[in-house]
Amino acid sequence: MPGASGASGVPQFEFDAETRLAGDGPAFTAQITDRWSGMVGVNGGFMLALCTRALGQVLPFPDPVVVSAFFLRPGLPGTAHLSTEVIRTGKTTAFGQASLWRDGKEVVRATAAFTDLSKAAARAERGPTFTGAAAPSLPPPDECFAMPSAALAGVTLTDRLDYRAGAAPGWLTGQPSGDPTAEFWMRFSDGREPDLMSLPLLVDAAAPVVLEVGALSTTVQLTVHMRAHPAPGWLACRALTRHVAAGYHEEDFEIWDSAGVLVAQSRQLALVLG
Amino acid sequence: MPGASGASGVPQFEFDAETRLAGDGPAFTAQITDRWSGMVGVNGGFMLALCTRALGQVLPFPDPVVVSAFFLRPGLPGTAHLSTEVIRTGKTTAFGQASLWRDGKEVVRATAAFTDLSKAAARAERGPTFTGAAAPSLPPPDECFAMPSAALAGVTLTDRLDYRAGAAPGWLTGQPSGDPTAEFWMRFSDGREPDLMSLPLLVDAAAPVVLEVGALSTTVQLTVHMRAHPAPGWLACRALTRHVAAGYHEEDFEIWDSAGVLVAQSRQLALVLG
Numbered sequence: 001m002p003g004a005s006g007a008s009g010v011p012q013f014e015f016d017a018e019t020r021l022a023g024d025g026p027a028f029t030a031q032i033t034d035r036w037s038g039m040v041g042v043n044g045g046f047m048l049a050l051c052t053r054a055l056g057q058v059l060p061f062p063d064p065v066v067v068s069a070f071f072l073r074p075g076l077p078g079t080a081h082l083s084t085e086v087i088r089t090g091k092t093t094a095f096g097q098a099s100l101w102r103d104g105k106e107v108v109r110a111t112a113a114f115t116d117l118s119k120a121a122a123r124a125e126r127g128p129t130f131t132g133a134a135a136p137s138l139p140p141p142d143e144c145f146a147m148p149s150a151a152l153a154g155v156t157l158t159d160r161l162d163y164r165a166g167a168a169p170g171w172l173t174g175q176p177s178g179d180p181t182a183e184f185w186m187r188f189s190d191g192r193e194p195d196l197m198s199l200p201l202l203v204d205a206a207a208p209v210v211l212e213v214g215a216l217s218t219t220v221q222l223t224v225h226m227r228a229h230p231a232p233g234w235l236a237c238r239a240l241t242r243h244v245a246a247g248y249h250e251e252d253f254e255i256w257d258s259a260g261v262l263v264a265q266s267r268q269l270a271l272v273l274g
Numbered sequence: 275m276p277g278a279s280g281a282s283g284v285p286q287f288e289f290d291a292e293t294r295l296a297g298d299g300p301a302f303t304a305q306i307t308d309r310w311s312g313m314v315g316v317n318g319g320f321m322l323a324l325c326t327r328a329l330g331q332v333l334p335f336p337d338p339v340v341v342s343a344f345f346l347r348p349g350l351p352g353t354a355h356l357s358t359e360v361i362r363t364g365k366t367t368a369f370g371q372a373s374l375w376r377d378g379k380e381v382v383r384a385t386a387a388f389t390d391l392s393k394a395a396a397r398a399e400r401g402p403t404f405t406g407a408a409a410p411s412l413p414p415p416d417e418c419f420a421m422p423s424a425a426l427a428g429v430t431l432t433d434r435l436d437y438r439a440g441a442a443p444g445w446l447t448g449q450p451s452g453d454p455t456a457e458f459w460m461r462f463s464d465g466r467e468p469d470l471m472s473l474p475l476l477v478d479a480a481a482p483v484v485l486e487v488g489a490l491s492t493t494v495q496l497t498v499h500m501r502a503h504p505a506p507g508w509l510a511c512r513a514l515t516r517h518v519a520a521g522y523h524e525e526d527f528e529i530w531d532s533a534g535v536l537v538a539q540s541r542q543l544a545l546v547l548g
Contacts (some may be wrong), residue, residue, distance in 0.1 A: 065522065066495045066543045068342040070369055070385055072362045087383060088346045093494070093545075095344055095383070109361060109369070109385060111344055113494055113543075117520065120545075124521030127546050128489045130454060132516035180404060215402045220367070220387055221340045223497040225543050228520055242406035243501065243536055246391065247398030248339065250499055250539055262517055265524055267541050269340045269387075269499050271367075271394075272401050 013192035014160060015201070019050055021082065025058045028082040030100075032075070036157050038204075041074035043157045044108070044219045044268075045204025051098035051110035052200050054082040059094040061114040063196055068223040069110040076102060087111075092120070117196075117229060135256035136183035136236045139166055144185060147172070152207060161205055162189050164234075171211035180209040180241035185234045186255075194230040194257070202235065203253040203266035209239045210249055210270075217249060217270035224266040233258030247272050287466035288434060289475070293324055295356065299332045302356040304374075306349070310431050312478075315348035317431045318382070318493045319478025325372035325384035326474050328356040333368040335388040337470055342497040343384040350376060361385075366394065391470075391503060409530035410457035410510045413440055418459060421446070426481060435479055436463050438508075445485035454483040454515040459508045460529075468504040468531070476509065477527040477540035483513045484523055484544075491523060491544035498540040507532030521546050 011017040018035065021028040036046040048069045056064065080100050087095040093115050100108040138144065144164035151158060151172055165184035170177035186202060187194070194202065203224050210217055236256040241249050248271060255264040285291040292309065295302040310320040322343045330338065354374050361369040367389045374382040412418065418438035425432060425446055439458035444451035460476060461468070468476065477498050484491055510530040515523050522545060529538040 066344075068344075068385070068495065068497060070340075070342075070361075070387060072369055073364075087344075087380065090347075095346055097383070106362065109371070111342070111383060111385060113344060120522065121520035123548055124546055127521070127548065128484070128487045128518055130452075130484075130487045130515065130518040130523075132454070132514075178404075180406070210402070210404075213402045213404045221342060221497070223342060223495070223541065225522075225524055225541075227517065227522065240406075241404065243539070244402055244404040245536070246395035246502055247401065248394065248499075248501065249404075262519070265517070265541075267497065267499075267539075272398055274397055274401065 013188065013190050015188060015192055015198055019053050021054055021057065026084045028054050030080045030082060032077045032080050034077040034156060035160060038155055038157055039152060039216065040218045041076055043204060044069065044071050044222060045201040046157065047075050047100050047108045048110055048200040048222060049198065050080065050082060051100055051108060052112060053197055054084050054098045055096040055112050055114065056197065058084045058086055059096045059114045060089055061094050061116050063115055063117040064226050065113050065115050065117065066223065066225050067110055067112040067200055069108050070221050071108055071219050073105060073107055075107045078102065135260050136238050138183060138185060138236060141185045141234050157205055160189055162187050163206065169212070176212045176214055178213060180212045182209050182239045184237055186237050187234050193232040194235055196226050196229060199226050199255065199264040200224050202255060203264050206237065206239060208251060209241050210244060213244060215244055215249065216273045218273060220269045220271050222266060222268040224264060226264055228261050228263045230257040230263040231259040244272065287462065287464050289462060289466055289472055293327050295328055295331065300358045302328050304354045304356060306351045306354050308351040308430060309434060312429055312431055313426060313490065314492045315350055317478060318343065318345050318496060319475040320431065321349050321374050321382045322384055322474040322496060323472065324354065324356060325374055325382060326386060327471055328358050328372045329370040329386050329388065330471065332358045332360055333370050333388045334363055335368050335390050337389055337391040338500050339387050339389050339391065340497065340499050341384055341386040341474055343382050344495050345382055345493050347379060347381055349381045352376065409534050410512045412457060412459060412510060415459045415508050431479055434463055436461050437480065443486070450488055451486045454486045456483050456513045458511055460511050461508050467506040468509055470500050470503060473500050473529065473538040474498050476529060477538055480511065480513060482525060483515050484518060487518060489518055489523065490547045492547060494543045494545050496540060496542040498538060500538055502535050502537045504531040504537040505533040518546065
């Protein structure tokens with residue numbers, strides 16, 4: 001169960017333990033370990049998850065439905081300060097802003113809307129629905145290629161997660177495919193089940209698909225839509241870049257839960273590193 | 275030429291005249307007319323264009339590359355106040371935030387990154403490029419169906435723009451197609467050429483494609499990536515919704531210029547109206 005604590009009161013799963021916030025708000029502190037690092041400092045999705053968790057403490061609705069973050073400078077492990085602001089509380093939606101600070105410098109600025117997704121779904125019960133896309137079609141996780149730990153030098157985040165794909169990605173075997181797309185399974189290595197609060201991390205937790213065209217990049221901005229509470233189990237993911245041009249690329253990311261429901265859609269803009 | 279002024283000093287095109295800001299910063303005022311209204315108050319993209327223009331006045335780089343806005347309440351015509359904040363100025367990128375206020379209430383909160391897109395492209399000249407999608411394939415504008423003015427009651431924004439599609443959309447003829455996608459040409463009716471500053475308006479300026487599944491909605495959040503300076507001429511647009519579920523839907527929007535270059539990619543999250 002997400003967030004479940006052991007007898008000692010310490011969360012039993014590492015994501016919950018390591019996104020714990022001290023303070024009663026509107027300001028908080030977090031201790032960022034070196035276990036969530038991406039290719040350039042602390043993974044952006046992890047810092048966005050911290051901001052989302054801080055906003056969950058100050059906003060009157062339980063569920064993030066959209067979060068948007070700008071990454072202002074690389075984040076480093078250590079003590080981070082989080083400031084929050086309630087922008088507006090309406091009848092069904094509340095808006096807030098959170099910043100993550102390191103040594104007095106702002107690293108991430110995030111804005112979010114929170115709601116009660118179950119109530120929103122109940123209100124929409126008789127309204128129109130449409131699904132124009134399907135979950136990735138993947139072999140069962142047990143029959144898949146398991147991504148090795150430490151596949152990317154310096155990246156520790158990937159040790160926190162299990163990834164399974166139909167085949168090893170081209171970039172991993174030294175033969176980039178030229179096609180910046182990927183479909184794969186993902187879950188927390190320690191058995192923690194996915195929830196809304198972990199989705200901002202998970203959409204940014206896989207190797208960037210632009211590795212297949214020989215590009216390295218750093219995220220400038222990331223927007224995540226959280227469309228439904230994820231069911232327990234493996235998550236089916238799809239990552240896709242269509243335009244690497246003039247020094248920037250987008251990456252789209254979808255997460256589908258074990259019940260076949262789209263639970264997250266994200267897009268980021270990244271700066272190609274020279 | 276975008277922004278060109280007549281002999282009187284008054285901008286000759288209506289978008290430029292009606293997004294004029296008074297003030298030297300960091301605060302500005304704008305006079306919003308009733309000529310840019312969407313289905314629920316002033317069009318969100320127009321208000322985002324105002325915020326983007328305000329940020330362009332206070333940030334040291336000329337080109338917005340990504341803007342993200344949350345729509346907190348409906349906007350009405352009249353005097354709007356804009357507040358701006360320079361978040362961070364780096365060597366190649368500057369970040370800022372702008373809010374649009376009406377009668378002391380915050381209506382839009384926007385965050386943006388600005389850069390010099392030509393310099394970014396020059397730095398990336400020898401780097402990887404990839405294009406995994408093509409511009410919409412449309413008949414020449416003169417052979418297309420021209421969307422009539424006032425197709426949607428109360429919507430005035432569409433009078434500012436010309437739209438041309440291969441055929442009349444289903445929702446317009448009372449026979450929604452069930453397929454929430456559209457491809458069409460778009461340009462300003464008064465001959466103003468597209469530029470980066472107008473893209474936040476243009477990605478939100480067409481009828482929502484969820485009309486094809488019988489849904490009405492209001493935008494919660496909109497993120498726009500501006501990928502290149504648009505060439506003069508008609509813009510080829512593609513709008514696409516894949517998931518209408520549990521009271522929300524996304525809409526993706528692409529704008530390709532007359533040279534066949536992708537110039538804008540946007541995604542919005544919208545709340546389905548009951």
